Amino acid sequence: MIKTYLKQAWTMLRQHKLFSSIYIAGTGLSIALIMTLFIIFYVKIAPIYPEYNRANTAVVGYIDINNNHSGYIGYYWVKHEFPKLKHAKAIGTKIGRLVNVEASVQTDNISAKVPCMPVDGGFWKIFTFDFIKGNAFTQEDVLARRRMAIISESLAKRLFASIDIVGKSILLNGNKFSISGVVRDVSAATPDTYSEVWIPLEQQGVDTYTNANSFRGNNRVYMLTDNPDSLSMEFEAFVHRFNNSQSDFKITFNHTNRTIPQWETGLSNIITDNESAPLKDIIVILLALLIIPALNLSGMLSSRMDSRRSEIGVRKAYGATNSKLVSQVLWENLLLTGIGGLVGLILSYIAVITSSNWIMTLFGTNEYSWYIYSGERIETSLSTEMLFNPYIFVGALTLCLILNVISALIPTLWALRTPIIQSINAKR
Numbered sequence: 001m002i003k004t005y006l007k008q009a010w011t012m013l014r015q016h017k018l019f020s021s022i023y024i025a026g027t028g029l030s031i032a033l034i035m036t037l038f039i040i041f042y043v044k045i046a047p048i049y050p051e052y053n054r055a056n057t058a059v060v061g062y063i064d065i066n067n068n069h070s071g072y073i074g075y076y077w078v079k080h081e082f083p084k085l086k087h088a089k090a091i092g093t094k095i096g097r098l099v100n101v102e103a104s105v106q107t108d109n110i111s112a113k114v115p116c117m118p119v120d121g122g123f124w125k126i127f128t129f130d131f132i133k134g135n136a137f138t139q140e141d142v143l144a145r146r147r148m149a150i151i152s153e154s155l156a157k158r159l160f161a162s163i164d165i166v167g168k169s170i171l172l173n174g175n176k177f178s179i180s181g182v183v184r185d186v187s188a189a190t191p192d193t194y195s196e197v198w199i200p201l202e203q204q205g206v207d208t209y210t211n212a213n214s215f216r217g218n219n220r221v222y223m224l225t226d227n228p229d230s231l232s233m234e235f236e237a238f239v240h241r242f243n244n245s246q247s248d249f250k251i252t253f254n255h256t257n258r259t260i261p262q263w264e265t266g267l268s269n270i271i272t273d274n275e276s277a278p279l280k281d282i283i284v285i286l287l288a289l290l291i292i293p294a295l296n297l298s299g300m301l302s303s304r305m306d307s308r309r310s311e312i313g314v315r316k317a318y319g320a321t322n323s324k325l326v327s328q329v330l331w332e333n334l335l336l337t338g339i340g341g342l343v344g345l346i347l348s349y350i351a352v353i354t355s356s357n358w359i360m361t362l363f364g365t366n367e368y369s370w371y372i373y374s375g376e377r378i379e380t381s382l383s384t385e386m387l388f389n390p391y392i393f394v395g396a397l398t399l400c401l402i403l404n405v406i407s408a409l410i411p412t413l414w415a416l417r418t419p420i421i422q423s424i425n426a427k428r
Contacts, residue, residue, distance in 0.1 A: 010335065020336060027340025028347060030293035031399055035348035038395045040359060043189050043386045045263040050129045050186060050193050053224060057126060058088075058231055058259035060221040064252040072096040073253075074217030075201070078120065082221065085238060087231035090224040092122030097218070098195060101172045103151075105159050112158060116172065117195035120202075126222045127193050134166035134181030141180075142200040149177035150198040152185045172197065188380040189360050192222070192262065215251065223259065232258045290402065326412050333408035334400075341400035349387060356380045 014020075047054050060082075064070040078093050085091075095118045104111035121139025129136070129150075137148040149170055156163045159170065163182050170177050177199065188194045201219075225231040239257040243250050254260055352359055357380050 023336050024340040024343060026293055027337050027400075027403060028343035030290070030403065031341045031344025031396065032347035032351065033344075034290065034399055035345055035392070035396055036351055036359065038392055039348065039352050039382075039387065042389070042391060043360065043382065046389075046391070048190065048385055049184070049383065050127045051190050051262065052128045053126065054263040055261070056225055056228060057262040058223045058225060058228055058235075059262050059265050060223070060235075060253055060259055061265070062254055063216055064255065065215060066249050067252070071216045072218045073221055074215045075219050076215060076217070078122075078219065078221055081238075081242070082223070085223070085231065085234055087225050087227055087234050088223040089226065090122055090125040091221065092120060092124070092126040092224075093201065093219045093221045094119040094123055094192075095201070095218050096220045101197065102174075103155065103159060103197060104171045106169060106171055106176070108159070110159055112155070114155060114196040115194070116197040116199060117193075118199050118201045120200070123198075123222070126224050129186075129193075130184040132182045132184060133163055134179070137180050137200055142202050145202050146200060147175065147177045148180045148200060150181040150183060151179060152196045153182055154185050155196045156182050170197075172199070185381075187383055187386070189356070189382060189386065192220075222262070228259070228261050235259045290399070291406075293403070293407075326409070329412045330404065330408050334404045337400050337404040337407075341396055341403075345396050352382065352387065356382050 042048075045054065051057070060073060060077075062070055063073045063077075073093075075093065078091060082088065082091050098115040098117055101114060101116040102111055103114050103116075120142050121137065124136035132153055134150075136150060137146070141148055149172065151170065153163055156165055160168070165179050166181065168179050170179055186194045223231060235253070236257045239251065239253060360380050
């Protein structure tokens with residue numbers, strides 16, 4: 001029976017090309033908009049390379065002293081205070097902003113302006129980088145101020161024409177660093193980890209603010225935990241005890257004295273007191289993108305059902321039940337919605353791939369995608385993992401089904417309320 005319904009739907013699609021085209025276009029555009037949002041949110045909050053631990057990673061981004069000196073955190077906290085937290089399995093940090101360096105090879109004239117991220121040894125325990133060659137430097141290397149560097153696969157090929165370069169030297173702003181590892185490229189869509197070069201934090205010229213009196217610095221801290229809620233409560237109690245231990249000033253972290261899950265910060269790079277605000281905006285937008293086109297499509301189908309009332313009356317006269325008639329219309333509509341959904345899915349991928357630089361700044365600024373290095377813009381490339389995944393396909397299928405039911409069910413049920421005689425005489 002379903003096969004018959006689909007054949008009839010295909011015949012009607014070919015006979016009423018204008019109606020079918022408008023319906024498919026309307027469905028495709030609504031699905032494209034929603035799918036684009038799905039992809040954006042997936043990239044920002046889902047576990048993707050190299051931030052697979054987002055759900056179990058807490059962020060301490062900002063410190064405020066006496067409510068008037070807000071800024072990044074001093075490395076003093078990472079060295080002396082935060083290790084006291086029992087629920088923090090690992091603690092890592094990076095400089096809050098990327099550093100612009102000129103990377104070159106001493107035996108060649110090739111050079112490139114690239115972003116560089118100073119990090120400590122704990123950084124590599126938080127984030128799961130894919131090391132193609134070599135290994136990460138350790139906290140001992142950081143504290144010993146060893147000049148070591150990890151570079152991306154693309155930079156290795158650009159400067160050395162090879163990735164087998166562990167142990168070789170690279171010049172960063174004229175300073176020689178030994179390459180300890182090569183990692184798979186990281187997308188600028190993951191600003192917590194994106195760079196092309198990573199070096200030890202405590203290098204000459206990098207101010208780490210280790211003095212106990214310099215609580216503010218330039219570090220963004222990450223903590224890996226098995227229980228984010230317990231860590232957050234422990235952190236709040238830790239700050240309370242610290243403030244009670246002295247009277248000269250009061251310290252506030254993240255404006256709330258609680259750690260923030262990394263996946264939540266993906267919706268907004270600026271941590272605020274009201275973390276639920278972005279979620280409310282998302283829900284309103286999704287409902288608008290789903291309900292408004294569904295109402296428009298329902299109006300089109302309602303007009304279409306008026307022209308089919310005689311057909312419905314004849315079928316009811318020969319014993320067709322309301323459930324069978326509803327099923328037929330839903331399957332017919334599902335074919336149109338499915339084609340529109342496929343068109344929308346393709347359009348969403350085209351939009352995201354061709355406009356990723358500005359699309360990824362929606363619902364929280366991607367702080368690196370528009371960062372300029374010597375006049376060169378960092379392009380936000382999206383990996384296959386970010387674009388093609390089961391969640392997005394399931395989301396597309398679910399949206400098609402919801403749109404199909406909302407747009408088709410109401411006008412069909414309304415048409416079935418018409419008495420048989422009136423339906424048969426609707427068109428002579």
